[in-house]
Amino acid sequence: MDETINQDVKQDTTNEESVTESSVDHNNSKNDNESSIPYARFKEINDKFKTATEELSKIKSANDKAREQKLKEDGKLKELLDEKESLISDLKGKAESWDKYKADRRDVLLSKLPESDREDFADLNLKQLEKVVDKLSANAPSAPVANNPASRGGGLDVNMKDMDRDEQRDKWADILAKHS
Numbered sequence: 820m821d822e823t824i825n826q827d828v829k830q831d832t833t834n835e836e837s838v839t840e841s842s843v844d845h846n847n848s849k850n851d852n853e854s855s856i857p858y859a860r861f862k863e864i865n866d867k868f869k870t871a872t873e874e875l876s877k878i879k880s881a882n883d884k885a886r887e888q889k890l891k892e893d894g895k896l897k898e899l900l901d902e903k904e905s906l907i908s909d910l911k912g913k914a915e916s917w918d919k920y921k922a923d924r925r926d927v928l929l930s931k932l933p934e935s936d937r938e939d940f941a942d943l944n945l946k947q948l949e950k951v952v953d954k955l956s957a958n959a960p961s962a963p964v965a966n967n968p969a970s971r972g973g974g975l976d977v978n979m980k981d982m983d984r985d986e987q988r989d990k991w992a993d994i995l996a997k998h999s
Contacts, residue, residue: 921945928952 890899928948929937932955940951979987979994987994 931956 887899890896924945925948928945929941931952932940936955940948943951982990
């Protein structure tokens with residue numbers, strides 16, 4: 820009877836140790852979960868941020884319109900006109916540089932095409948032209964590869980062992996030139 824009680828006690832001890840280990844593992848996983856953010860919460864905050872950004876841009880444009888109206892009412896049309904002219908000049912500079920970039924890029928892309936295809940693709944917009952050039956350059960055959968191995972040209976085809984001493988001395992310069 821004492822033996823059965825000792826076995827029961829040993830089993831209880833083992834169960835407590837396994838319970839303690841599993842609870843430690845469970846605590847570690849809780850710490851990992853606490854540092855991560857659920858997707859639903861992330862999406863909610865992200866949507867609020869987008870909405871707030873849109874509202875802010877609407878408010879800014881409304882403030883600009885109200886300011887323009889106030890300047891018109893106050894008779895400060897010259898000040899408003901100066902602001903608009905500076906904005907127009909800035910935008911003209913950007914538009915000119917963009918047009919120049921597009922023209923240069925179009926020329927580069929068209930130069931990659933064969934002469935016969937340039938007229939066909941000249942009227943495409945820049946994005947479509949880039950796609951066409953990429954596809955055609957991907958399908959273009961690469962440079963031909965020579966099947967014969969590279970070798971040094973010229974020189975002697977005679978084996979040194981077949982020559983006597985005097986012949987070797989006479990042809991020594993040719994032999995060196997072949998191997999250098």
